Amino acid sequence: MPGISTQYGPEVQYVSNTTPLEDIIYLLKRDGAVFVRNLISPEDVDKAHEDIKDRLENDEEWDGNFFPKETKRAPSMIARSPTFTKTQVMNPLFQAVCDHFLTTRSWFWWGENRKESVSKPQVTSTTAMKIGPGGKAQPLHRDDYINHNYHTEVSEWDDERDANRETAIGLMVAGCKVTKENGGTQFIPRSHLWGTDRKTPPSTSDCVFAEMEKGDALIIFSSVYHGGGNNTTTDEHRLMFSTFAIRGYLRQEENQYLAVPADKVKQYDRATQKFIGYAISDPACGYVEELDPIYTLYPEELKNVKPTDF
């Protein structure tokens, strides 16, 4: 049987939503990004948009060049849209990809014992971004500069060496038809393999453009050079939703404990609450009163629970 590598052409791939996880993982290791068609239903995308319309329209203009003044944003999406949270943040494919690349496994001496710890990924930011006509492209950047992540230059992915290479992964979902003309995300394929210390800055001439239908998704390593594109239209708005996840022991970009009020967190199931940050990152990050932070939501479950070793 031919291997995965012979099934795909050399360019960044658009795959169907039934593609096996191992193929998606292969393509991410190879290119740093992959498009998945029809990952989210157009109805769920529209509902998520509905939930944040007011926040988007009333957004403050950004001061600086990271976002053009034409871009409206809606942060704190987990507080604002249960539909977004259930269908995008907790999307099973995105969760499986994050689990694969962002789970950290380490071992330590603890006296004479060899102790192993597994830290699971968590959400780090959730934003909707609507680029208006005339909006200029963002500077190309790596989102993992937020995590002070320095990369060494490599020619291709190596599972053992690169197990901890990525700190974060994004799921970008098209909220409308996204084109090069209306500001589709531009990114440099395979730039996740680049060293931080390259002498020349990333160039838009190396970029490809996200061209997507509503509900299509772009899964992208945060080390890939990218940015929102130029909106050269006179009448189109480009809406994209983004969810990023990071390793469990790193600080969240968008502070979920303050961005999402506890009563909103309580409306979600336990898996979602954990992903929001209501869990210990093993061995010992995130406790409250030396216990799992989930008990701040459910103090009635505290009976017979004792603080214990990490």
Ligand SMILES: O=C(O)CCC(=O)C(=O)O
């Ligand atoms: O709007 C986009 O397509 C990308 C946005 C982005 O890269 C960012 O906000 O960090």
Ligand SMILES: [Fe+2]
């Ligand atoms: Fe970015």
